[in-house]
Amino acid sequence: MAVTLQSTRVGDLEISAESVLEFPHGLIGLGGSRYTLLARSDDAAFVWLHSLDDPALALPLTNPWRFFPSYEVEIGDDEVERLGIASDDDTAVYVTVRAAESLEDFSANLRAPILVSNGFGHQVINQAPDAPVRAPLFASDVEERAA
Numbered sequence: 001m002a003v004t005l006q007s008t009r010v011g012d013l014e015i016s017a018e019s020v021l022e023f024p025h026g027l028i029g030l031g032g033s034r035y036t037l038l039a040r041s042d043d044a045a046f047v048w049l050h051s052l053d054d055p056a057l058a059l060p061l062t063n064p065w066r067f068f069p070s071y072e073v074e075i076g077d078d079e080v081e082r083l084g085i086a087s088d089d090d091t092a093v094y095v096t097v098r099a100a101e102s103l104e105d106f107s108a109n110l111r112a113p114i115l116v117s118n119g120f121g122h123q124v125i126n127q128a129p130d131a132p133v134r135a136p137l138f139a140s141d142v143e144e145r146a147a
Contacts, residue, residue: 005036006055009048013038020052021121028112028123030057035121037061046097049114049121061094064110067137073113074127083115083122091117098134107134 002014015036023033032053039047045066051057064071073093085091093115095108110131115122 003036003052005050005052007050007058008056009050009058010038015052018119021049021116021119023121023123025122027059027114027121030059032057037116047094049094049096060097060099061114062097062108062137064093064095064108064113067108068110068135071110072126072128072131073115073124075124076127079124083124084120085115085117085122091115097137103138104136106137108137109133110135 001017003017003020005013005015007013019036021035021037023035026033030051032051034052035049036052037047038050038058045062047061049059049061093113095110095113098107098109100106110128111126111133112123113126115124
């Protein structure tokens, strides 16, 4: 059965029931628990995590390894157990993106990644020592073009 996404960004869309992600513990600082991922294509650098409960709420996300090849997610075994994520699950990892006026000010939150597995989403606190809240996405690209 399809679900209708009412969006202030993209209008009304029919979303398959399999595309609905349930966030049982919510997202840090946001309301609602039902979301879906929207992308222009399968290889898009950015996707939208769009709320099914709030037509105006959509967060830009990206796969962190696309910009940070050595990125690591470290969460404790107790957190993995609490979330019900098995080690053999096909878990997708995303990080939120903070957009800005200029490319050098775009950043990704590597401290609080979003894990998606089996129809559920979970935002976790990354215990890896090198996981800042605002990691520049394009700083080196802008510097290279300026040189």
